[in-house]
Amino acid sequence: MKYVILVKQVPDTTRIKVDENGNLIRQGVPSILDPYCEYALDMVCRIRKPEDSVIVVSMGPPQAKESIFRCLELGANEAYLLSDKAFAGADVFATSRTLTAFIRKFAADYDLIFCGKQAADGDTAEVPAETAAMLNVQQFCYSENIIISDTIKVTQNYNDEIRVCTVPKGSVLSVSIGDINRRVPSISDHIKALNIEIKTLDRIALGLGMYSVGIKGSKTKIESSYSPRYEHSGKIIDGTDPSEAAKLLIKEVL
């Protein structure tokens, strides 16, 4: 089997703080492998057989190699970074098209594609389904468990429905939850990863035109953005005496 995992590097959103005006303080916030992507990779590493190949691919700036390296430590055995100045500012459509071009050209014989359910930063959850549509294959979002025997079966969680489906080869799966007891890479994983080259591919290598990628290939445009100030009254109550606090709270809700 040949697995492809689409990964993204994101700022560690659990560590982003907000200043008093509601602006994000991004300085000093480390970049990490998106947690949902890590869940997806972990799922693949648990089901793979030793002879299977696990390819990770990420679109991003050269610094994204750090996250790709982490994927290699976690068990991937081939890695690509899609990087080009022209890719900057890509919306979901342009991103999915770039990833699709990679798959068509460099991994056309894959069996399954895995993604994180969403990226923890942008939170749009669109790349898996857009990529599946562009490749004209089936999609399985919110995957929680996968069983590979003669057939491939996946369990999906729609919050109000749990379903089990057969997965045809070529499908795209997005993974929504991770195992809290995920394996942590060891020293020998680290050394193994050091010996694998992360190949960088640019726009020309992917065979994409200027107007197919990045901000020029995007269909949506950000018109404006701002940090909202919360206009809550923000009353502060001393709760040292629990019964006094409870009385006040009840008055507020009733």
Add this chain to the structure above:
Amino acid sequence: MGCESCSGGSCDRDKTGLPPGMLSEYNLNQSPAEGSLVWIEVINDGNTIMMNDSSKEILGKLQEISDGRIFGVIFGDTELKVLYGEIFSYGVDTLYHIKDKKMIQFQPEVYCEMLVDLCNRVMPAVVLMGATPRGRELAPRLAASLGTGLTADCTELKMDGRFLQMTRPAFGGNIIATISCDHFPQMATVRPGTFPMPEPMIGREGTVIYRQYYGSNYKNIISSERIISVDYDITRAKILISLGNGIKEKESVAVAESIAKKLGGMVSCSRALVERGWFPQSRQVGQSGNNVFPDIYMAFGISGSIQHKAGIGPAKRVIAVNIDPEAPIHEIADISVIGNADSILKEMNKLL
């Protein structure tokens, strides 16, 4: 005239995709796109068939911001007929009913194929659906298939003629961006609970057009089980008592349940307590849990991480009980009680 794949001959597009009588010259440099198309999500748990609330909210908003025609789409068999009247009462003018037994179950690939076909026929300027788990899976597939953009999880929509301005939060609501799309149809998913529930216009009528799917691209669904009993769905609660890592005593769960019962609310939690095994994931609020829309959200011992806040954006009032006056939850709280969550819960329960 009329297209052969619709029943009733009431479809007014001919093969050129232009409205009747319009000269093709007029189409040279201007898209004829107009009106809005909405996927109406149907909840069907075997006993009851209902329109999803988020579809109603979208239809209400559309009537407020646009004067164009509203097209609706539903997937399923004859059992959906009971919904026609209701769907029209919320403002749909023309309802496309894709009649197919297998489509009672959510089939993103096939739904998408049919929607592409409909969009080519109807040429809507806007396509909307709820940012429910299914809407968030279907919309990007459709957008990519149509070669258009998509703005996910919008909390505000404005229309200028047929052009749509879409507003969405990112980073747990710390950034709000307004986005436009330079292609028709402009697509968005709308965060459930953001727009008010409209009043139905009882007795309002519309046209139903049946269509059929002739392909075979169905998913093979081996089993499907509904997991939320309609009576404990935290996304419908008006008051939420929400517990987090600051809760130290297991007993507080029962205390919170008791308070919720007395107030007519429900109990939810942060991911920390799901990880502790105190609650099932269906009770979790946040990015990897549920989006909730209560009138009052009471956070007991919850720090207010970006991932948690992402789920409580549209809550009308937030009350935080936290021992730490610096916890980020206070940024969005209307009332902050600085104190011990376990003991305040206990006292509240006594007083109620």
